[in-house]
Amino acid sequence: MRERIPFNWPHMTGKELYYIAEAHHNGSLAGDGPFTKRCQEWFEAKTRCNKALLTHSCTAALEMAALLLDINPGDEIIMPSYTFVSTANAFVLRGGVPVFVDVRADTLNIDEQLIEAAITPRSRAIVVVHYAGVACDMDTIMEVARRHGLKVVEDAAQGVMSTYKDRALGSIGDLGAYSFHETKNVISGEGGALLVNDADFVQRAEIIREKGTDRSRFFRGQVDKYTWQEVGSSFLPGEIIAAFLWAQLEEAKAITEGRLASWDWYHRALAPLEAKGALRRPIVPQDCGHNAHMYYVLLASEIERNAVLSELSQHDIGAVFHYIPLHSAPAGRRYGRVSGSMEITDSLSSRLVRLPLWAGLSEDRQARVVDVLSKACRV
Numbered sequence: 096m097r098e099r100i101p102f103n104w105p106h107m108t109g110k111e112l113y114y115i116a117e118a119h120h121n122g123s124l125a126g127d128g129p130f131t132k133r134c135q136e137w138f139e140a141k142t143r144c145n146k147a148l149l150t151h152s153c154t155a156a157l158e159m160a161a162l163l164l165d166i167n168p169g170d171e172i173i174m175p176s177y178t179f180v181s182t183a184n185a186f187v188l189r190g191g192v193p194v195f196v197d198v199r200a201d202t203l204n205i206d207e208q209l210i211e212a213a214i215t216p217r218s219r220a221i222v223v224v225h226y227a228g229v230a231c232d233m234d235t236i237m238e239v240a241r242r243h244g245l246k247v248v249e250d251a252a253q254g255v256m257s258t259y260k261d262r263a264l265g266s267i268g269d270l271g272a273y274s275f276h277e278t279k280n281v282i283s284g285e286g287g288a289l290l291v292n293d294a295d296f297v298q299r300a301e302i303i304r305e306k307g308t309d310r311s312r313f314f315r316g317q318v319d320k321y322t323w324q325e326v327g328s329s330f331l332p333g334e335i336i337a338a339f340l341w342a343q344l345e346e347a348k349a350i351t352e353g354r355l356a357s358w359d360w361y362h363r364a365l366a367p368l369e370a371k372g373a374l375r376r377p378i379v380p381q382d383c384g385h386n387a388h389m390y391y392v393l394l395a396s397e398i399e400r401n402a403v404l405s406e407l408s409q410h411d412i413g414a415v416f417h418y419i420p421l422h423s424a425p426a427g428r429r430y431g432r433v434s435g436s437m438e439i440t441d442s443l444s445s446r447l448v449r450l451p452l453w454a455g456l457s458e459d460r461q462a463r464v465v466d467v468l469s470k471a472c473r474v
């Protein structure tokens with residue numbers, strides 16, 4: 096029988112249970128124990144952010160960002176429509192209004208040239224999404240933001256271990272958010288982190304994450320009791336999650352290299368199909384060091400994309416598409432608005448197919464995917 100090739104295979108390093116046993120043995124299971132500290136210090140050293148704080152998801156880190164930026168009802172947040180719902184939802188929870196801007200045809204990232212036209216007196220922040228772990232044009236975006244007094248949040252959910260001009264994604268804007276969801280590169284099932292780059296936000300970030308209290312300062316002996324300081328919630332993961340994540344961080348370089356090997360293999364194997372005009376492969380600009388989060392192809396039309404997806408599915412290959420652009424989703428229409436045309440977003444999202452990819456995906460399996468894809472394209 097033909098073996099099914101899943102879309103994703105969560106990569107395990109082998110040490111996860113060992114570290115979980117250690118956390119169990121330590122008897123320290125709540126948040127901010129030794130494993131959480133180790134993970135946070137790893138991110139601080141690796142990304143040079145001011146402060147890294149583990150959260151229970153990237154969604155939670157984005158919600159913290161909205162609280163830190165004091166988003167009030169009616170405040171506008173400029174962002175792409177071609178993204179996961181959490182990018183917008185975190186700000187809508189505070190009454191913010193997402194203002195959707197079209198993406199670039201090459202990277203599928205927010206088009207930095209269209210941001211200025213979306214700015215109004217109500218604009219507060221720009222939220223960029225580094226799609227597929229390939230960086231947005233951060234120099235231009237930071238310059239526009241500074242000129243207009245706007246904050247920048249990087250939704251770097253897909254960008255762990257990626258760089259822009261040798262700087263870690265998530266460490267360039269005022270705040271950055273990572274995801275360790277099972278489908279990402281470095282995982283803990285559910286999990287995330289907030290990178291605080293602007294030092295002025297560090298103290299409030301700790302308070303917001305600890306139910307609005309100064310408990311972190313209390314634990315460091317900086318105050319003699321902890322009290323309710325401001326609006327917050329519980330955004331910290333327990334030690335079991337942090338222990339799992341630590342096993343992954345130790346192998347983050349190897350995981351990234353493994354994914355890059357499979358990414359490069361697809362890229363070479365699909366070059367002839369691109370040359371024949373059957374599909375378009377991902378484009379990675381010069382300044383971007385990417386982490387092989389995703390391998391996708393763009394077909395000529397939605398009809399062709401759907402035919403290719405159905406062919407792959409019939410051959411037991413777990414290929415998927417995404418995203419339904421937020422501006423066209425029911426909640427996106429209710430809570431947000433568009434700035435300018437969404438032509439590229441609408442076109443790309445209807446023509447995209449993501450191929451199976453994980454660290455250790457065998458060449459045999461990749462060859463099967465490319466073979467079915469080639470036949471489905473009928474060129």
Ligand SMILES: *Cc1c(COP(=O)(O)O)cnc(C)c1O
Nearest residue numbers: 152153154179181252274276287
């Ligand atoms: C995965 C993802 C998220 C959500 O991450 P969670 O950790 O599942 O909350 C947010 N934004 C983008 C762009 C993502 O890819």
